[in-house]
Amino acid sequence: MLSALRSLSSGVIVLLSALPAAAHHSFAEFDLTQTIEVHGVVEEVWFNNPHIHYYLSATAEDGSQVSWDIYGSAPNNLVRQGWTRDSVKAGDVVTMVGNPAKQGVPRISLVKVIFADGRTLQRE
Amino acid sequence: MTSMQSMAERLSALALLTLLCAPVSAEDTAFAGRWWLELAPDLVGVLELREAGGQIVGYVEGGPIDVEITGDRIVMLVDSRDVSMRQFNRRLTGKLTDGVMAGTFTTDQVEGAPAQPVPWRATRGGGVVATAGQAPTPVNFEGVWGRPAGKDLRKYRMDTTPLAEEYVANYNPDLDQPPMRCMLPGLVAQFGYPYFLEIMQRPERILFFSEAFGEVRQIYLDGRSPPEFFPNSADGFSTGHFEGETLVVETTHLKAGIRDYRGEPVSENARITERYTLLDDGQTLYGEMTIDDPENYRQPPLRRTARKRSTESILLPYECDPDSFFRQLYREGTFDEYLKRGRWRR
Structure with a gap:
C-alpha cells in the first residue's frame, strides 16, 4: 500500500507513527502506524465541520498532478489551539504530514503542516 | 492441523x-x-x-x-x-x-x-455508586464543561446478540457514520464526544447544550410523560430525578442508532440511563451511561465521561457542511456504493 502511495507523489516520505487526539468519528480508515509527508500547493481550504480539509496538488513521479485530500481535525478544537481558517491559504506551498488512508487513496489524516519558511502547525 | x-x-x-x-x-x-x-x-x-x-x-x-x-x-x-x-x-x-x-x-x-x-x-466505590432510594438533594450542574478528560480502557468486546453482530459485520464506517453527513449520531455515540458542553438548569427542566451539532437536550424533572405521537429521535425523550446529589436521567423514544464508530447498534427500544454527579468540589462533571437494549446486548454496555469545569471558554458555533464527505465519495469512486447502503445507514 505504501509503495502505491509513493508512486502517487514524488513528495511522499514515510515517517514515524503518531496517534491523533480524540476525534468524533472513526480513524480506522487511516493507518496510524505510518506517517507520510506530501509536498505541494494548497488548492483549496475547507474549514468547516465536521472536519477541515485542505486539498493539495502534488506532483507524481510520472510528472502528473495528484490532488490530495488532507483530512484535518474539527474546527472548534483547532480554533482553541489558535489554528484558524486563515492559518493555511490557497496558493501556499506546504508539506503536509499525516497518517495515510488504508485504502491506498491520496488522503491523509493531518498531523502537522510545514510551511515553506519552516514554520509549523502541529495538531495537539 | x-x-x-x-x-x-x-x-x-x-x-x-x-x-x-x-x-x-x-x-x-x-x-x-x-x-x-x-x-x-x-x-x-x-x-x-x-x-x-x-x-x-x-x-x-x-x-x-x-x-x-x-x-x-x-x-x-x-x-x-x-x-x-x-x-x-x-x-x-x-x-x-x-x-x-x-x-x-x-x-x-x-x-x-x-x-x-x-x-x-x-x-470498591468510584464513579457513581448505587444511589437508589436516597432522598433527593438537588445540586446545580450549571456551567461550561470542557472536552471529556482522562482515558478509558476502550473495552472492545460487548456481549452482543447475533442481531447486533450481523449489523456490525455489514457496517462500513467509511460510508455509514452519521456525523460525516452532519447528522446527530445519537445520544449514546455522542456521550463522549470531544466537544464542550453547557448545562442550564431550572427546577423543572435541565438543558444540555452540546457544542457538537449545536444540539440541545431537554431533560424534564417534573415527572411528565412524553406526549402522544412523540417522534423517535437521536436524543429521544428524557426525564430526570435526583437520588441524593446524583442526577438520574432516563431516556426512551430513540431512533435506531449506533453505539460507537464500528457500528454496534442501538435499537429504538433501547432504554438509556445516565447518572451525573459532581466531583472535586464541583470542578468535575462525572457521568455514567447504561445502555439497556436486549435486542442488541445481553449485558448492558456502560459508558463513562468526566469533564472539567471551564471558566475560560464558551461554546463555539457548529456549522456543519457535508460537502467534504460527498466530495470524498466522488473523488474515490465510492458514491454508488454509498447509495446502495441505505439499509445500514442510520
Whole structure:
C-alpha cells in the first residue's frame, strides 16, 4: 500500500507513527502506524465541520498532478489551539504530514503542516 | 492441523470448560460486586464480578472478560482497542487483600507497550455508586464543561446478540457514520464526544447544550410523560430525578442508532440511563451511561465521561457542511456504493 502511495507523489516520505487526539468519528480508515509527508500547493481550504480539509496538488513521479485530500481535525478544537481558517491559504506551498488512508487513496489524516519558511502547525 | 495440535486445543477447551464450571467458593464471593479499576498510569474502568450459573463472570464497562479466581488470586484478560481499531489484550494478575485487589498487568500485540508489568488495582466505590432510594438533594450542574478528560480502557468486546453482530459485520464506517453527513449520531455515540458542553438548569427542566451539532437536550424533572405521537429521535425523550446529589436521567423514544464508530447498534427500544454527579468540589462533571437494549446486548454496555469545569471558554458555533464527505465519495469512486447502503445507514 505504501509503495502505491509513493508512486502517487514524488513528495511522499514515510515517517514515524503518531496517534491523533480524540476525534468524533472513526480513524480506522487511516493507518496510524505510518506517517507520510506530501509536498505541494494548497488548492483549496475547507474549514468547516465536521472536519477541515485542505486539498493539495502534488506532483507524481510520472510528472502528473495528484490532488490530495488532507483530512484535518474539527474546527472548534483547532480554533482553541489558535489554528484558524486563515492559518493555511490557497496558493501556499506546504508539506503536509499525516497518517495515510488504508485504502491506498491520496488522503491523509493531518498531523502537522510545514510551511515553506519552516514554520509549523502541529495538531495537539 | 496436526493431531498434536488438535489434542492440545481439546485439552485447552476442556480446561476452559472446567474453569467455567468451577463451583463458586467462599473466596470467590469476596470478589463479587462492582469495582473501580485503575491501571497505571491513567486508565480507569468499571469492573463487575458476579455469580451466574454457579460461576463467577466478569465485565469491564459492561463487556465480558475472561476471569480465573483461585483462592485470593485473580487473573483477568481484558480486550481493548486503540483509536485505529486495533485490538489487543491486557492480562491482569493480582490478589485480593483487605477488600482491595492489586497486582500487575501486561499488554500484548501493541507496539511500544511497556515490556515490564505495570501496576493495577481495584477498589470498591468510584464513579457513581448505587444511589437508589436516597432522598433527593438537588445540586446545580450549571456551567461550561470542557472536552471529556482522562482515558478509558476502550473495552472492545460487548456481549452482543447475533442481531447486533450481523449489523456490525455489514457496517462500513467509511460510508455509514452519521456525523460525516452532519447528522446527530445519537445520544449514546455522542456521550463522549470531544466537544464542550453547557448545562442550564431550572427546577423543572435541565438543558444540555452540546457544542457538537449545536444540539440541545431537554431533560424534564417534573415527572411528565412524553406526549402522544412523540417522534423517535437521536436524543429521544428524557426525564430526570435526583437520588441524593446524583442526577438520574432516563431516556426512551430513540431512533435506531449506533453505539460507537464500528457500528454496534442501538435499537429504538433501547432504554438509556445516565447518572451525573459532581466531583472535586464541583470542578468535575462525572457521568455514567447504561445502555439497556436486549435486542442488541445481553449485558448492558456502560459508558463513562468526566469533564472539567471551564471558566475560560464558551461554546463555539457548529456549522456543519457535508460537502467534504460527498466530495470524498466522488473523488474515490465510492458514491454508488454509498447509495446502495441505505439499509445500514442510520
